[in-house]
Amino acid sequence: MINHWKKVLILTLAFLFLIGGMSLAQDLPRDKTLVVTGAMWGPPSTWNILIPNPVPGTSTLVYETMFAYNPLTNEYTPWLAKSGEWTSDKEYVLKLREGINWTDGEPFTAEDVAFTYQLAKDNQIPYSPIWNWMDSVEATDDYTVTFKFSQPHYAEWDDELYQRYIIPAHIWKDVPGDQLLTKTMKNPVGTGPYTYMHAGQDRMVWERNDDWWGNEVFGKPAPQYIVDLVNQSNNVIMGMLMKGEVDLSNNFLPGIQKIKDQFGLKTWYEDEPYMLSWNTAHMPMNVLRKPMDDPQFRRAMAFMINSQTIVDRVYGGMVKPANPTGLFGEGWQEYLDQDIVDEYGFEYNPTKAKAILDSAGYVDKDGDGWRDMPNGDPIKLELIVPSGWTDWMESIRIIASNAKDIGLNIVPTFPDSALYDNKRFNRGFDMLIANMQTTLSSTPFDYWDGVANADIKGDANNNGNWGSYDNPELFDLIDQFNITRDEAKKHEIASDIERILLQDMPTVPIWHNGLWAQATTNHWTNWPSEDDPYGIPVTWANAYQLGMIKTLIGIKPVN
CATH class of the missing domain: 3.40.190.10 (Periplasmic binding protein-like II)
Structure with missing residues (x-):
């Protein structure tokens, strides 16, 4: 009897809690x-x-940004800013709109913008690395901010203009440095x-x-x-x-x-496809493990995967197969070199995948039906995605089936998300599917820096180059794209970047996830x-x- 009334009480309380949660929407x-x-x-x-x-x-x-960005038209709209321009190679001047107030009535001025950036110089917060290439920020009058740079990163600055949220100096200046990232800031004051x-x-x-x-x-x-x-x-x-x-x-x-x-x-x-594209799902390969250290093996993987089957069977046509470069959207495709794609790109072609593997010596040496290493060692690889990500789980089952068709033993595996992240950050995998650092933005630098950046030396590589692909020539080209304003030169650099990525294939772009x-x-x-x-x-x-x-x-x- 006691247990019965306990159940009644619990159900009643649960019901009252539910009604309480719903009442606001009803009101x-x-x-x-x-x-x-x-x-x-x-x-x-x-x-x-x-x-x-x-x-x-x-x-x-x-909280608002200096500009808004329209990825459909590749256009910037002045927001808190009225205008902004490079007045020299190393100086950017921002003019702010006048008459804007914070929601507590205080005026929004250039001091708030300068404070937002100075805070990152004086404390370790997520955007502090901007001070690796910024020299100074100064509110030269109430509505003018002057940024000076030691080594301007033009591509990153393009992102900064619409991704940095400006905070009120009169409130945040009183937050202790050790609470900047822990204070909840409930009831935030913005513009x-x-x-x-x-x-x-x-x-x-x-x-x-x-x-x-x-x-x-x-x-x-x-x-x-x-x-x-x-x-x-x-x-x-x-x-x-x-x-x-x-x-x-x-x-x-x-x-x-x-x-x-x-x-x-x-x-x-x-x-x-019903939806706009939002990011690129791709397959990084751990080049610290064999046979992923071989560019020919990695390139065979590109011809092995049937992206259209994933698009049709898993997503019902709600996404698009990836461009071989991984690029999409107006701001990225502006730099896409179709001649490079035509010469070095790939498409689903199991016959070609087999030919590449055969030529590189990955053949079935022991007659068990699976390809082996050139020295005779068996090849058995894991391809991982987080458990519960049902669309990705079904996608890698299709990829494993594609691999079987060409004699490769690739096993789809589904660790929980925490273990997946641990393996991703610490190179504890053979292959995986990822879409982090590939989200639609104003510059293809973001995609290239995400899939092939130079940060491969630490214990936890968490910036996108999950497979630890090391190519100083490519890294230098990506950096050059970042620090170049000359559009003709940027297009030349972009073509070289795309060629190297398609030749070396550290990761295989598969599909463009939908918005x-x-x-x-x-x-x-x-x-x-x-x-x-x-x-x-x-x-x-x-x-x-x-x-x-x-x-x-x-x-x-x-x-």
Whole structure:
């Protein structure tokens, strides 16, 4: 009997907790509330913009950048800045908009911009490395900031202009240095179009800042409230979309293309691939292990993989096969040399993969049906992805099947995500699938520096060159691209980089992951799309400034 009443009490408390969590959403007028999901994977806990992953929306909804960047047109839009220009090879001058206030009423000035960067010089925070090539930053008047550089990194600075969130000096100057990365900064003070309203175990709620400076410049965001729900299972999110309870989902939802028309769901493209591309999924190979140390073996892997099967079978046409260079998007493809791709590129061709392996001596020496090393040692390799990443798990099963077709024994393996990361950081793998450091940006430097950077000496290589590929010539070319302003020279360097990557193949680009976005029209309409690309509907951290604010301005309430 006691156990029975314990169960009743527990269920009652759980129900009351659930009702309490739902009451806020019920109290908000639905025609003024945008409900989104797909960015948060746990209860909101920190709004500290200095760390890589604060509560989604903290970046851009609250703290803003000097410029916004449109990856569809490869164009910058002045944001907090009115303009910016290189006044010499080593000096960049930024002019700020006037009349902007922080949400506590204090004026936004050049001192805030200078403080944001000086903080990184005086303390060890994630963007402190910029001071390896920056000499000084100075607020030369209330609305002018002058940056001087010892060795300008032009490509990285292009990113900096739309990825560095400016913080209020009058608040952050009082934060002790040892708390800069640990203080939660709840109720953050920013210059942006929304402010903190409520944080619960299952959601973050933002309220529109009707005094936002941008109302007069860009237009007023339509939703008065944004409710960002913590991610649940695919089935739950799919059900909420079909019932119109979620307005925008940035989750990967397998099968969405089969029901989108039935339930009036909106995607960027009406038909395949449905989604914009967001990053490049590729297969790094650990060159410290045999036979991955052989460029011919690595190149055979490129011809072995049937990317189209992954696109069709795993994603139902919701992604695109990767360009052999790994590049996509306007800002990257501007530097793509099609002649290089035609000469050195690859496509699914098991016959050619076999010929390359045969020529390099990887043949079946003992008659067991599997290829061996040239010295007769057996080849048995593991290809890893995190357990639970069902689309990637199915993808490497297909790759293992492709390998079997050419006589290679590659075993798909699924460690938990923590072990996967440990193996990735510490070279404890043969092959893996990754998409980190390959996200759409304004410069292909980000992709090249991500898959083939020179940081291969430490115990935890966590900057993208997971396979420890070492090529000083390539690293120098990537650096030269970074520090060159001459566009003709940059195109020459880009061609050389692409040629080396295709010849040596330290990693195989396989597919371009999608910018997952599914919207309903029960409560909000006029979503951006291929036909009307005025914004980009993405709520992921550090992606709002790529078009979500313009989406918030452009959508319209149904009622």
